Amino acid sequence: MMQLDNSGREAFASCPRKYFLSCICGLRPLQGSNALRYGSTWHAVMEGYYSAVKAGAKLSEAVQQALAYGKAIWELETQVHPEWEEDYRTLDTAGEALLAYIDEFQQTDVGSLEVKATEQSFFVEVGDDLGFFGRIDMRAVLDGIPFVVEHKTTGQSAALVAERLNRSAQIMGYTYAAKAMGLEVQGCLVVIHQVSCRRKADGTWGKQTIAFRRVPMVFTDSDLEAWRQSFTLTAEQIAQCEARQCWPMQFDSCYRFGRCCYAPLCERHLSLDELQDKEAEIPGFIRTTRDYLEPTLKRISNMKEAMYAKCEGC
DSSP states (O other), rough: EEOOOOHHHHHHHHHHHHHHHIIIIOEEBBBBOHHHHHHHHHHHHHHHHHHOOOOOOTTHHHHHHHHHHHHHHHHHHHHHOOOOOOOOOOOHHHHHHHHHHHHHHHHHTTTTEEEEEEEEEEEEEEETEEEEEEEEEEEEEEEEEEEEEEEEESOOOOHHHHHTTTTOHHHHHHHHHHHHTTTTOSSSEEEEEEEEOOOOOSSOOOOOOOEEEEOOOOOOOHHHHHHHHHHHHHHHHHHHHHHHOOOOOOEEEEEHHHHOOTTHHHHTOOOOOHOOOOTTOOOOEEEEEOOOTTTTHHHHHHHHHHHHHHHHTT
């Protein structure tokens, strides 16, 4: 059975070669992405906060746990990629954003928000010999309405992102998965966290914009069936590429969206065997088999064990 997650689906839809390099070869650029690191950190902050809320912890305890989760993932992401170009999206920014988030929502959530689960992994069959897997950020009931909750970070206007996400394959897919598992959900509540800043003429950063917006999205059965058909078609195309061992580059994506992090690698015209050789070193890239769907607690635990083992060997 083919098993496909949203990240793999999105990568292939963008460019078959990108799917091959990231999902099959496990290649990641040495240069880290500040946006992705901050996004992973914010997801961990929200997981730490709401898992504590679900357990009935005091607000101060929930904040402490949220910051601990965020710090652990920040350090983990920083270790994976040895090269970084610092900007305004820092660990301190995530801490400031958490306090702003609590100021905006904590009072209204009391008595109206019930957390059902955080970081819930799923696997559902979508068709013959095809499974869809992933991890739902949270399930909650807000004002009596059950939702799948998805946290998003962006540097763009929250209103603009909310409009675009209305047709997000990920949002539709997670709603489809929740219903396929028999969970009672009416739709997806997307929680958008905007963090942006302009660079001044002297090279320093100006005042940050930290904003939030909650957007409920409800899809019809026809919407979800259309998602299933699209997902199935992508899986069929991946199977064709695997059978032919042909992973063409999608030059339209390069033109429309700009060079992705794999463009320098594509321009070297290495053979598929060279790229797939786990022992071969690819300048500018590292190989990692880390499971990005691992629960945060497990990732934190594994990181601490690795650091302890490293110290023991000193």
